[in-house]
Ligand SMILES: Nc1ncnc2c1ncn2[C@@H]1O[C@H](COP(=O)(O)OP(=O)(O)OP(=O)(O)O)[C@@H](O)[C@H]1O
């Protein structure tokens with residue numbers, strides 16, 4: 001029966017199953033029973049879940065009952081019914097990819113179908129491999145489009161993307177590029193100062209990519225000696241060097257379609273740069289000590305906090321390797337350029353720490369304001385470490401200025417003094433002699449402790465407050481040493 005439908009059946013036909021985990025649904029609509037069942041037969045052998053019908057009304061009810069991932073629809077000459085179905089499907093089920101089938105010579109019908117939203121077409125009679133190619137293309141684009149849309153949707157509802165926190169315009173831009181490149185296997189170069197989240201981005205690209213279930217293998221080119229990097233990346237054979245008691249695959253081989261993350265790529269020696277370039281160009285490596293070459297299949301994501309472009313100019317980084325890695329680049333903004341993300345990040349880290357220690361932590365307004373003014377040269381990592389430290393030192397659930405690193409405490413105190421001066425000036429003009437209650441409380445505490453030569457326990461008693469309250473207030477007012485305070 002196939003002979004009647006297809007140009008040839010003599011070619012060797014090897015069914016290539018689409019990813020079995022995602023069995024896509026195909027609906028075939030053609031009044032010609034022979035074409036319909038032949039297409040269904042081939043598509044089933046390719047791994048699709050297939051339904052077919054010759055009737056447009058039934059096609060509509062099948063689509064309503066179970067949205068098809070791909071629609072393969074015949075456009076009969078002399079009728080607009082097929083085209084109407086194409087427009088309708090693209091309107092009602094935009095995720096469905098449409099392939100139109102037309103009779104020989106009806107180029108116009110194919111053009112019309114594409115205009116109505118079909119992504120591809122087949123001219124009858126077609127060969128099996130043409131059908132298989134077109135279905136494969138539709139399946140790929142369907143999965144990419146759906147994954148990107150789902151990612152965007154998830155992004156719209158959350159505080160960031162995956163484990164990445166931040167809703168600043170700078171981060172939104174990163175997420176947009178990231179959600180697109182994640183669906184491909186192009187190399188990605190991640191640039192950014194230390195602690196900006198380069199490794200986290202690399203992991204997110206992998207996690208949202210088509211090979212997320214394959215390994216993610218990081219290699220730190222900055223901390224390993226060149227010979228070790230070479231044997232890590234390319235592998236070695238037994239006896240290649242002292243201690244090589246058996247052969248070992250390199251990470252570029254054992255990634256098996258996963259991601260190799262080349263961290264601190266700017267530190268790679270020129271000799272290794274040349275070897276890496278060759279491996280990427282030829283898609284094979286020669287393990288250390290071997291005479292043979294081994295094919296590799298790995299996505300490369302590289303990161304650095306160095307200025308690679310200027311290293312290229314100086315001749316310390318190979319231009320050809322730079323271009324090969326820099327197919328897509330993501331430049332992560334320093335935290336000081338996206339200060340609006342600090343409260344979200346702080347809440348995220350405190351939430352994690354609270355869960356880990358089974359104790360709830362929050363930040364006082366003043367501590368958070370100070371954190372938002374700080375420049376964070378160590379970026380997100382510095383912020384995370386400061387909070388770890390603050391929670392370890394804090395006695396209560398609220399973290400105050402006094403719990404933050406010394407530099408931040410000083411910045412906070414300066415800001416407080418500036419606010420007091422500004423307040424005094426404004427207050428003096430408005431109502432001379434009137435002081436904020438907090439100032440009076442601070443003065444009362446300081447004077448009590450000073451009068452009692454630093455005896456805080458006695459001071460608390462005389463002030464009529466508990467010892468813990470006194471300590472909390474000292475922290476709130478940023479008083480580290482009451483006897484030194486102005
Ligand atoms: N956007 C973010 N949301 C949540 N956590 C983040 C974010 N960016 C970074 N982090 C956290 O900050 C820490 C540092 O991130 P990461 O190791 O990815 O930075 P890096 O750029 O690779 O730093 P370095 O250059 O020092 O190696 C990690 O604990 C990471 O989880």
Ligand SMILES: [Mg+2]
Nearest residue numbers: 195198199263
């Ligand atoms: Mg890193």
